[in-house]
Structures are given as structure tokens and as C-alpha cells.
Amino acid sequence: MTLMSAGSRIASHHITGVSLGSHKFSPTRYTVSRVRHASRGSPTLGFRFLWKCSSDRLAFSVDSTVQSDSRSGSQFDKCNTSRPHLVLVSVIESREAMMVVSSGLTVDFYKETCPSAEDVIRETVNKALQKDAGLGAGLIRMHFHDCFVRGCDASVLLDSTHANTAEKDSPPNNPSLRGFEVIDEAKRMIESKCPQTVSCADIIAFAARDSALKLGNISYSVPAGRRDGTVSSSAEAVVNIPSPSFNLTQLQDSFTSKGLSIDDMVTLSGAHSIGRAHTSNTSTVPMEPATPNTLDNLYYKQVMDHKGLFGSDNELLSSSVTAKLVSDNAKFGAVWAAKFGSAMVRMGNIGVLTGEEGEIRENCRVVN
Numbered sequence: 001m002t003l004m005s006a007g008s009r010i011a012s013h014h015i016t017g018v019s020l021g022s023h024k025f026s027p028t029r030y031t032v033s034r035v036r037h038a039s040r041g042s043p044t045l046g047f048r049f050l051w052k053c054s055s056d057r058l059a060f061s062v063d064s065t066v067q068s069d070s071r072s073g074s075q076f077d078k079c080n081t082s083r084p085h086l087v088l089v090s091v092i093e094s095r096e097a098m099m100v101v102s103s104g105l106t107v108d109f110y111k112e113t114c115p116s117a118e119d120v121i122r123e124t125v126n127k128a129l130q131k132d133a134g135l136g137a138g139l140i141r142m143h144f145h146d147c148f149v150r151g152c153d154a155s156v157l158l159d160s161t162h163a164n165t166a167e168k169d170s171p172p173n174n175p176s177l178r179g180f181e182v183i184d185e186a187k188r189m190i191e192s193k194c195p196q197t198v199s200c201a202d203i204i205a206f207a208a209r210d211s212a213l214k215l216g217n218i219s220y221s222v223p224a225g226r227r228d229g230t231v232s233s234s235a236e237a238v239v240n241i242p243s244p245s246f247n248l249t250q251l252q253d254s255f256t257s258k259g260l261s262i263d264d265m266v267t268l269s270g271a272h273s274i275g276r277a278h279t280s281n282t283s284t285v286p287m288e289p290a291t292p293n294t295l296d297n298l299y300y301k302q303v304m305d306h307k308g309l310f311g312s313d314n315e316l317l318s319s320s321v322t323a324k325l326v327s328d329n330a331k332f333g334a335v336w337a338a339k340f341g342s343a344m345v346r347m348g349n350i351g352v353l354t355g356e357e358g359e360i361r362e363n364c365r366v367v368n
Contacts, residue, residue: 104225104354104355105223105224105225105226105348105349105352105354106223106224106225107221107222107223107224109202109223109224109225110194110197110198110202110224113194113197114190114193114194114197114198116193116194117190117193117194117197117198117202117206118206120186120189120190120193121186121190121203121206121207121210122206122210124182124185124186124189124207125139125182125186125207125210125211125214126210126214128179128181128182128185129211129214129215133215133293134178134274134275134292134293135178135179135182135211136211136212136214136215136274136275136293136295137178137211137215137271137274137275138177138178138179138275139178139179139182139183139204139207139208139210139211140208140211140212140271140274140295141177141178141271141275142156142177142178142179142180142183142204142207142208143204143205143207143208143344143347143348144268144271144347145167145172145173145177145237145241146167146201146204147258147347147348147350147351148240148241148242148254148258148350149167149233149236149237149240149241150229150231150232150236150351151229151350151351151352151353152201152204152205152226152347152348152349152350152351152352153201153226153227153228153229153351153352153353153358154199154200154201154203154204154226154228154229154361154364155167155229155231155232155233156168156173156177156204156232156237157180157183157200157204157364157365158232158364158365158366158367159365159366160234164232164233165233165234165235166232166233166234167232167233167234167236167237168180168232169234170234170235170237170238170241171234171237171238172237172238172241172243173237173241179207182207183200183203183204183207183364184364184365186203186207187200187203187363187364190203191362195362196360196361196362197360198360199226199227199228199358199360199361200228200361200364201226201227201228201229201352201353202222202224202225202226203364205222205224205226205348206222206224208344208348209222209344211295212295212340212341212344215274215293215294215295216274216294216295216296216337216340217337218295218337218340218341219341220341220342220344220345221345222345222348223345223348223349225352225354226352226353226354227352227353227354227355227357227358227359227360228353228358228359228360228361228364228367229353229358230358230359230367240254242254242255242312243312244310244311244312244313245310245311245312246311246312246315247311247312247315247318248315248316248318248319248322251265251312251315252265258347258350258351259346259349259350260343260346260347260350262321262322262325263325263339263343264343264346264347265322266316266322266325266326266329267325267329267336267339267340267343268340268343268344268347269299269313269316270295270296270297270299270300270329270336270340271295271340272299272308272309272310272313273291273294273295273296273297273298273299274292274293274294274295275292295340296333297329297330297332297333297336297337299313300326300327300329300330300336301330303316303317303326303330304317304326304327304330
């Protein structure tokens, strides 16, 4: 399986260990490469693992769109099953590797203009999650809901006015969306250090990343440089945010219209492993009862048992393609975690404003 092609650019990530089912391996090296094919402009996450099984060296690849190598099953059988298997404990990204994204966003965007920005946001998020871990699910969901309406421009943060009902007060967001006060606090802290430098849109993206790290030990770099939008519409939120009652065709249309793949759709659905769902204005239930505050792949096992909380969750089993993705994510938690980080980066690239577009809000709740 080829991870490179003419015109591709690579950022490499190094993995300390990985669990692949019950097979027991002695690894020698693992590398995850994120490839953007210049001809298509769409980033792909490719995995390449090199194992030492008994006396043989085994190499295989898993592409984000092709979940397994058809040759790997027979090769796995050659491995010495008496060895303890390894579990992925962290994903460490090369400091020299830069995410290449077509939007013009870059990693370490605030290195010169506000070097403490990401640290301030991380500290604010961690402090909030120590008091209420459920806010992490809210922040990840906020990033998703922001990006699906007008792109990742922090329009979800704008308050309603007498003349306009904003996204945050739309049925998909009210009363269920949480975490606004965490963004407010992070913005307040950053404004005291670097006035009107860090966008609210970037703060949302960083806060979602930090929530994934805190709740799931999923680490990924966030390219930044987004600008804030000036329009927020409840009606647009209703039209653009996928409903929990969507069938599979509607889900696929929703994600592909934003430039995301079917694999991205299934991968990002794993965020339903954390948080809570509103069954009424006053009643809530955990999305995944076993580990409601841990971002993990148990969601997929729940879906495979036809116990998804939403109708849209169970719809993932209605086609052989998405059912296979669900099965693979349920089996290979470490691979899903790496894919989740990559899919979050791709989602964070939807419809961004950069350069002189939009503005940098002083207060995330109102336009300047």
C-alpha cells in the first residue's frame, strides 16, 4: 500500500505502542504519516507499522480509507503469541513536523505574536474539566457545531440580539451545548496578555484538542490562523448540523458536503463516547454509560450491539462500508485514536477565514 505519490507532502508522527486485537507482537518501529495529495487537496492519514514477529520482520500499512491489509491475517498467524501485546499509551508528534493544510493554517501560528496562548487555553480547559469532566464533551461538540455552520469561524459563540437569533440558541444547540464559559475565561486570560491577537475560532479548536487529550489521551497538533466571523444564524444551524435522527444517506450527504469523508464521519462519531444527551429540557442520559468521561472506542462496541443512543448511531450499521469501519474502530482502539486526531484537524479546516477576512473579536460573544 503506497502512502506517497507525486506532489504529496508528509508530516510524520511517532507512536510508542499499539494494540491490534489479541495478536502479540514485538514492535521495532511505528510511524504515522499524514499525507496531503496535491492533486486532490484532501488530507489522508496513513499508518505504517514495522513489527518483529518471531524471527520474521513484518511490514503492513493501514490507510484511513482502507482499514486493513488483506494479507495481514495470514501474516499475523506467524507471530509468536506468547509475547505480551503492547497498548498505545501516547501519540507523540515530531516537533519538526508541520501539518500541511490547504487553507493556509499553520501549527505554532502564535509562536511570535502570543507564545503562551496554547498553554493558557490548555490550563483553562484542564481546570474546568477537573471540576466538570462533561465540559470536555461540550467543547469537542462545540467545535463540530461551529465548523458545520459557516465554517470554523466561532459564529457559534455569538449571542442573540433583538434582531437576530444566533446559532447557540437554535434547537440543535440549546439547551444541550456546553462550555461557553470555558471559552470566555480562556479569551479573558489571553486578552490580558495579547490583546486582539488570538481568534475565538482558534480558541475553540485548541480547547477541543485539549479536551481530547484530557479525556482520551489523544494528542494532535492544531494548525491555527482562523479569523472570527460576524454572522450567526439559528436557521443556518438547523439546516447544517446533522440531526441525531438522520438516516445514513443524510449523514453521508452532510459530511461530504463539508469536504469530509465517510471514514471521517464514522471516526468523528466516536466523540459520542463522552458527554450526555438531552431526552427533554430537564432530563439527560450518558452517551456511553460504561465510561461517560473517557474518550475511547467503546462507543463502537455499543453500536455493534445495536445499543447506540441515537438513531444516527445505529444507522452506521446499515451499509457494509460503514459497518466495517465501525467494526475496525471497535477492534483497533489505538488506530481509531490516531484517526480521530487527524479527522479533527480536517474538520477544523472547514470554511476557515484567514488573512484579512473576518476579524479578531475582543469579546467572543459579540462582534467588534
